[in-house]
Structures are given as C-alpha cells and as structure tokens.
Amino acid sequence: xxxxxxxxxLAATTLFAGMALAQGTSTLxxxxxxxxxxxxxxTGLVGFAAPDANGNWQGFDVALCKAVAAAIFxxxxxxxxxxxxxxxxxxxxxxxxxxxLIRNTTWTFSRDTDLKMDFVGVNYYDGQGFMVRKxxxxxxxxxxxxxxxxxxxxxxxxxxxxxxxxxxxxTYTAVPVETNAEGEQQYLAGACDAYTTDASGLAATxxxxxxxxxxxxxxxxxxxxxLGPAVRHGDSAWGDVIRWTMNALIAAEEFGITxxxxxxxxxxxxxxxxxxxxxxxxxxxxxxxxxxAGWAKNAIKASGNYGEIFAATIxxxxxxxxxxxxxxxxxxxxxxxxPPFR
Amino acid sequence: MNTSNSTxxxxxxxxxxxxxxxxxxAVKWMRENLFSSPLNVLLTVLGVGAVAYLVLHIAPWLSRSxxxxxxxxxxxxxxxxxxxxxxxxxxxxxxxERWPQYLFGFYPQHLYxxxxxxxxxxxxxxxxxxxxxxxxxxxxxxxxxxAVGFWLLWGGSxxxxxxxxxxxxxxxxxxxxxxPLAGTILATIAxxxxxxxxxxxxxxxxxxxxxxxxxxxxxxxxxREFGGFIxxxxxxxxxxxxxxxxxxxxxxxRQSDMFIVNKLSVGFIEFIRGVxxxxxxxxxxxxxxxxxxxxxxxxxxxxxxxxxxLFAAAYIAEVIRGGLAALPRGQYEAADALGLDYxxxxxxxxxxxxxxxxxxxxxxxxxGLFKDTTLVVFVGLLDPLKGITDAVRASTDWKGIYWExxxxxxxxxxxxxxxxxxxxxxxxxxxxxxHR
Numbered sequence: 172x173x174x175x176x177x178x179x180x181l182a183a184t185t186l187f188a189g190m191a192l193a194q195g196t197s198t199l200x201x202x203x204x205x206x207x208x209x210x211x212x213x214t215g216l217v218g219f220a221a222p223d224a225n226g227n228w229q230g231f232d233v234a235l236c237k238a239v240a241a242a243i244f245x246x247x248x249x250x251x252x253x254x255x256x257x258x259x260x261x262x263x264x265x266x267x268x269x270x271x272l273i274r275n276t277t278w279t280f281s282r283d284t285d286l287k288m289d290f291v292g293v294n295y296y297d298g299q300g301f302m303v304r305k306x307x308x309x310x311x312x313x314x315x316x317x318x319x320x321x322x323x324x325x326x327x328x329x330x331x332x333x334x335x336x337x338x339x340x341x342t343y344t345a346v347p348v349e350t351n352a353e354g355e356q357q358y359l360a361g362a363c364d365a366y367t368t369d370a371s372g373l374a375a376t377x378x379x380x381x382x383x384x385x386x387x388x389x390x391x392x393x394x395x396x397x398l399g400p401a402v403r404h405g406d407s408a409w410g411d412v413i414r415w416t417m418n419a420l421i422a423a424e425e426f427g428i429t430x431x432x433x434x435x436x437x438x439x440x441x442x443x444x445x446x447x448x449x450x451x452x453x454x455x456x457x458x459x460x461x462x463x464a465g466w467a468k469n470a471i472k473a474s475g476n477y478g479e480i481f482a483a484t485i486x487x488x489x490x491x492x493x494x495x496x497x498x499x500x501x502x503x504x505x506x507x508x509x510p511p512f513r
Numbered sequence: 514m515n516t517s518n519s520t521x522x523x524x525x526x527x528x529x530x531x532x533x534x535x536x537x538x539a540v541k542w543m544r545e546n547l548f549s550s551p552l553n554v555l556l557t558v559l560g561v562g563a564v565a566y567l568v569l570h571i572a573p574w575l576s577r578s579x580x581x582x583x584x585x586x587x588x589x590x591x592x593x594x595x596x597x598x599x600x601x602x603x604x605x606x607x608x609x610e611r612w613p614q615y616l617f618g619f620y621p622q623h624l625y626x627x628x629x630x631x632x633x634x635x636x637x638x639x640x641x642x643x644x645x646x647x648x649x650x651x652x653x654x655x656x657x658x659x660a661v662g663f664w665l666l667w668g669g670s671x672x673x674x675x676x677x678x679x680x681x682x683x684x685x686x687x688x689x690x691x692x693p694l695a696g697t698i699l700a701t702i703a704x705x706x707x708x709x710x711x712x713x714x715x716x717x718x719x720x721x722x723x724x725x726x727x728x729x730x731x732x733x734x735x736x737r738e739f740g741g742f743i744x745x746x747x748x749x750x751x752x753x754x755x756x757x758x759x760x761x762x763x764x765x766x767r768q769s770d771m772f773i774v775n776k777l778s779v780g781f782i783e784f785i786r787g788v789x790x791x792x793x794x795x796x797x798x799x800x801x802x803x804x805x806x807x808x809x810x811x812x813x814x815x816x817x818x819x820x821x822x823l824f825a826a827a828y829i830a831e832v833i834r835g836g837l838a839a840l841p842r843g844q845y846e847a848a849d850a851l852g853l854d855y856x857x858x859x860x861x862x863x864x865x866x867x868x869x870x871x872x873x874x875x876x877x878x879x880x881g882l883f884k885d886t887t888l889v890v891f892v893g894l895l896d897p898l899k900g901i902t903d904a905v906r907a908s909t910d911w912k913g914i915y916w917e918x919x920x921x922x923x924x925x926x927x928x929x930x931x932x933x934x935x936x937x938x939x940x941x942x943x944x945x946x947x948h949r
Contacts, residue, residue: 216907224614251737355915
C-alpha cells in the first residue's frame with residue numbers, strides 16, 4: 172500500500188513537474204539557451220521543404236525557419252530541421268520536440284482550439300482543386316458527375332470533396348490513395364478520372380508529368396486552405412516572435428525592401444516605418460519581442476522578403492510555376508496585409 | 514548356359530536402345546513436371562503466360578535505362594532522343610545522384626569514412642561469429658565491437674563507450690567475488706545489478722572525469738543526421754546482436770521454476786507480442802517525451818533500438834522455447850546426473866541443441882527485424898525505403914519518379930535478407946548430426 176502510494180506520487184510529481192516546466196519557461200528563452208531552433212518541417216514536399224543532394228533543406232517553409240533563426244541569433248544556419256509526418260506533427264509540437272511547426276498545415280477551428288495549437292498567421296493561401304486529363308473533355312468541376320476521383324485519405328481534402336459534391340448534387344467514386352506519389356501514379360495509370368489535392372500540390376504534380384500539356388487543372392477551388400506556422404498554446408511571447416518575423420518578411424515586400432537593397436535602405440530610408448522595421452530608428456521594436464534591434468533586418472537578409480522567397484521556391488520562374496494569386500500583397504489584389512510596425 | 518548348344522538361346526546381349534522420346538530428356542521432364550494432368554497443363558500455360566506478360570512489360574522499360582542525367586526531365590529527353598517519341602524507360606540517374614543520401618542520409622560528408630570503417634570492422638567482428646574456422650581470438654574484437662562501432666558512428670568522447678564496456682567487466686568481477694561467498698544465485702544478481710548501478714550513476718561522471726584528463730574525441734554526429742541504409746543497418750544489426758541474448762534469457766525465464774522470474778518473463782513476452790511494433794515506436798518517440806523532464810535529450814535512435822530489441826527478443830524467446838521443448842527430457846536429466854550446475858548445463862548441453870533446432874525460426878525473426886527497420890519512417894527518421902525516397906521525390910528535379918527508388922532499395926534489402934537465409938541453411942547443414 173505504502174509503496175503504491177509512493178510510486179503513484181512519484182509518477183504524478185514527475186508528470187506535473189514536466190508539464191509545469193513545459194509551459195512555465197518561455198520557448199524563446201529555451202531556444203536562446205539551446206543556441207539552435209528546432210523547426211518542424213515536411214518530410215518532403217516539392218517547393219515547400221525538401222533536402223537537396225547535399226542534405227541542405229530548401230523551400231518556401233524552410234525559408235521561414237531560416238528567417239526566424241536569423242531574427243533570434245542573427246545567423247540563419249542555426250536551425251535543426253526536424254521532418255514531421257502528417258501523423259505525428261502535432262504530437263511533436265505539444266511534446267516539445269520542435270519549437271514551431273511549419274508544415275503546410277491548414278489553420279482550422281478544431282486544430283486551433285481542441286488540439287491546443289496557436290496558429291500565428293498564414294504564409295500561404297491554398298485551396299483544393301482538381302486535375303483531369305484534357306481528353307476527358309471536362310472544363311468545370313461541376314461536370315465531374317459520376318467520376319472516379321483519387322483522394323488522399325485522412326486529410327481535410329477528403330471531407331471537402333464530400334461536402335462539395337453533396338452541395339452540388341453530384342455523385343463520385345473515391346479511389347483512396349495514401350501519399351501524393353501514389354496519387355500521381357494511380358492517376359497516370361488511369362485508375363481515376365480526376366486527382367484532387369491542394370492547388371499548389373496539383374501544379375507541382377502536373378509540372379513533373381512527362382506530358383503536362385495533356386492535363387488541365389480545373390478553375391474551381393472548392394475549399395479554403397490557409398497554411399501557416401503553429402506554436403504551442405499558451406506561449407504568446409514565442410508566438411509573437413514567429414508572427415512578427417513572418418509579418419516583417421511580408422512588410423518588407425510591401426515597402427520594397429529586398430535582400431539587395433536592405434543595407435542601403437537601413438541607413439538611407441526616410442520612411443519612418445521602414446526605419447522602425449530595420450531597427451534604424453530610436454524605437455527599439457526588437458526589445459519588445461525580446462530580440463536584438465536588428466532582428467527584422469537579419470530575418471529579411473536570410474532569404475529575402477516574402478516575394479523573393481516565393482519567386483525563388485515556388486514562383487512562376489520555377490518548375491512548379493505558381494502564380495501569386497491570393498498570395499499577392501493587398502495592394503496587388505491579394506490577401507497579404509500585415510499590421511503596422513509601430 | 515553356353516555349355517548347352519541350344520541354338521535358340523541368344524549368346525550376346527542386344528545393344529541398348531534409346532528410350533522413347535517421351536521418356537527421356539527435356540520432354541520427359543516437361544511431361545512429368547509441367548504437363549502431367551489436364552489441371553497441370555492449364556496451370557503451366559497460365560504460369561508461362563503470366564511470366565511472359567511481366568517480362569514483355571518490364572524488359573523494354575529496363576532496357577531503356579538512363580544512368581547519367583541531372584533530373585527526371587533530362588532523363589525523359591534522353592530516352593525520347595534515343596528511342597523515339599513516347600518511349601519510356603528507367604531513370605537510374607536518380608540513384609546515381611542521390612547515392613550518398615541513400616547510404617548515409619544527412620551524415621556530414623567529410624565524415625563518410627567513419628560509417629564505412631564501422632561497416633568494414635563490423636564484417637571483421639561478425640566473421641568469427643559466423644565461421645568457426647577463423648581464429649577464436651577474433652571473438653574478443655567482436656565483443657568490444659559494439660563500443661567501437663558506436664564511437665565511430667556517433668563520435669564524441671572515446672571514454673563514453675569505454676565506460677559502458679567497463680560495466681560488463683565490473684559485472685563479471687562482482688560475480689566472481691560474490692560467488693564463493695554467497696552462491697550462484699546471488700552471484701547472478703550481483704552480475705546484473707552492479708553494472709546497472711554503474712551505468713546509471715557512475716559511468717557518466719567517470720567518463721567525463723577521464724575525458725577532462727585525457728581528451729580523445731571524434732567530431733560528434735547527431736542522430737537526426739542519420740538516414741538511409743546507415744540507419745537501417747545500425748538499427749538492424751544492433752537489434753539482431755542484442756535481441757538474441759535477451760531472447761535466450763527470456764526463454765530460460767519462461768521455463769524457470771522461480772515464480773517471479775517466470776511470471777515476469779511470461780508477462781513481458783505476451784505484452785510485447787500482443788502490441789504492434791508501430792505502437793512501440795510511437796511510444797518511444799512521442800509518449801516518453803511527456804514523462805521525461807523537458808530538455809531531456811534521450812536519443813531517438815537509441816529509443817528506437819531499445820524498442821526493436823525488446824520486440825525481437827520476445828519473438829526469439831518463443832522460438833527458442835520451441836527448441837527447448839523439442840529436447841528430450843533425458844538431456845536435462847543427463848546434465849543433472851553429470852553434476853553440472855544450471856548455467857553449465859544450459860551452456861554445455863541444453864542451449865547448443867535447442868539453438869540448433871531453432872535456427873530457421875531465429876533467422877526468420879532476424880530477417881523480419883531487418884525489414885521492419887523501415888517502419889522508423891513513422892517516427893520521423895529517414896529510412897531508405899520511404900523517408901529518403903520521399904525526400905528525393907520532393908526535390909523539383911526528381912518529382913514524379915516512382916518505381917526506380919523502390920526497386921533499388923528493395924534490391925539492397927533482398928541481397929541482405931537472402932544472404933541471411935542462405936547462411937542459416939549453411940549453418941543447419943553444417944550442424945546436422947543426426948542421420949535422417
């Protein structure tokens with residue numbers, strides 16, 4: 172009896188001590204003390220996160236990891252990339268193995284509330300689309316009545332598809348696939364008439380086909396998939412660091428700050444907001460975040476502003492060839508609209 | 514017969530005639546093996562048809578292989594240029610370009626010599642275990658190899674593996690000291706408890722202390738940088754090396770008359786066998802983080818290895834228990850009659866026979882274990898089959914490639930598993946002493 176009480180107490184103490192520590196200390200302090208940022212990325216998604224032949228990670232999401240590391244340490248290389256799967260990504264975050272998650276994760280209500288995550292923003296506005304062979308003679312998703320559709324199981328896309336077809340009074344036969352690579356293979360082998368996933372993924376997939384011209388992506392976007400970085404619930408100071416680093420990259424594009432002219436603008440710009448952003452004014456924004464005055468300057472220098480990152484990793488000049496679309500600045504008709512740096 | 518002058522008796526043998534065409538050579542073989550009944554004729558036709566279909570579909574694709582290209586698009590262009598519009602072929606250039614990644618994962622490039630050296634030394638260490646013609650003194654190297662291999666792969670201070678090895682020496686010394694004083698059972702307990710205490714409380718500080726006096730270290734490599742076949746081999750071989758002794762212990766524990774030992778062994782074996790390996794891996798990678806204090810960096814590969822060892826040991830224990838059960842009771846009684854104590858009886862009489870019987874089952878478990886190393890992809894480690902392949906496919910150069918990486922990785926796995934299987938057959942025939 173005594174022994175079991177003792178053991179129970181010991182277990183409970185350890186557990187609560189662990190939880191208290193996990194939530195008590197700020198992630199920013201932990202990261203600073205560690206000297207490295209543990210960044211949870213995709214195990215591999217074209218354009219967003221992938222290691223090259225030498226093992227260096229590159230991509231749209233990876234660039235944000237680099238920017239955050241640069242904002243904290245002034246050195247974009249102080250990142251440990253931890254590949255996460257769609258099955259274990261949230262566990263990796265809540266258990267503290269990664270400091271923040273940037274893995275094409277859709278910001279949804281239940282993930283934000285029930286799963287105890289905090290999404291700090293949206294770095295890519297995506298949506299679900301359809302790809303079909305041109306000789307199918309279909310020009311709109313509404314004509315897909317009775318079609319067989321390849322769909323990845325266990326994703327939000329599966330639910331969106333059911334919703335969309337139900338709302339439009341159409342029927343379909345689902346061909347479940349496990350991964351994108353398998354989906355491509357099934358679609359090419361003719362196992363399904365249409366393949367549906369995020370529009371960015373469809374574009375990348377189509378670009379890799381031997382005959383991309385024989386396939387078209389239908390104009391309908393049937394869901395909202397705002398992809399963004401997430402942190403643990405209850406550490407707002409750390410969430411602020413990620414959010415404002417991302418905002419700094421977006422604002423830099425808005426103000427025309429690029430990796431080429433940033434040093435020049437830091438000294439010569441007459442725009443007070445640019446001065447504040449780049450730490451050349453007397454308002455020390457960095458200190459309010461717990462960072463150096465040059466935090467945003469370092470973050471932008473890491474891989475350029477939002478537009479530069481987009482163009483280099485997934486933009487129209489790359490094989491993936493995504494247009495800016497919703498991800499343009501608000502001044503260009505897009506949704507990128509960062510709060511003022513003041 | 515020749516003495517009687519009967520003219521109707523043939524005096525010389527007729528020359529042998531060739532057998533009928535249906536009873537000789539290839540035709541006979543085919544009649545007997547392929548067309549012996551209507552059902553067999555049907556099955557033969559279907560079988561040949563299936564093989565021909567596969568060969569006709571795969572052979573052209575394989576024959577149009579491309580080995581030198583920088584991207585899938587370039588591969589396709591080369592194939593079209595060589596074989597005409599619309600031709601498809603295998604693009605092995607991806608393996609060529611990502612070869613280091615498949616072998617070493619993200620292991621630092623300037624340190625590739627270390628895993629290579631570790632692999633060569635592994636062969637040296639395994640050779641005397643596999644072939645008893647080699648000098649027995651080589652076994653000493655096999656015994657210290659785990660520490661050498663660990664040091665080469667992960668680097669860091671040399672004194673950490675040395676301190677770990679010292680634990681075994683301490684256990685041995687403790688057993689020798691206790692045995693004349695308090696008997697075999699207490700000596701066994703001392704042999705287990707003292708090294709565990711040493712590893713838990715003293716090994717770390719001792720290694721640090723010696724390191725501060727005499728720093729010998731290799732550049733350390735983190736577990737996150739492991740990937741590809743180096744990861745599969747590390748987990749696979751460590752699992753194989755440690756699960757066999759643990760499995761033997763568990764099998765003996767399950768046979769034991771001692772209540773606690775018996776029930777603990779049964780409980781352990783049944784629990785582990787009742788749970789899928791994936792569950793254990795998820796427990797190792799995620800659940801433990803909630804219980805350990807934050808900041809504890811309990812190496813992920815070590816955790817996976819522990820789980821794989823426990824998993825395989827439970828299966829091996831049952832395989833060996835089968836071998837033990839197959840031994841006639843007389844063998845145990847003979848050992849008792851000779852006055853051997855428990856460990857001597859096991860070592861000299863029981864185990865050699867039980868293990869011999871269990872070889873096919875043990876090797877099957879090993880092969881299964883080696884292939885199961887690919888499951889680590891689910892805990893975010895980059896196994897060669899899916900982890901590295903997905904990473905390769907995620908580059909813009911190689912997106913869209915599908916079969917080639919799977920075929921390549923499958924071939925490598927086949928070579929090793931087939932090797933293990935052939936070795937077990939060799940060992941069985943060598944150890945065969947009965948005259949069935």
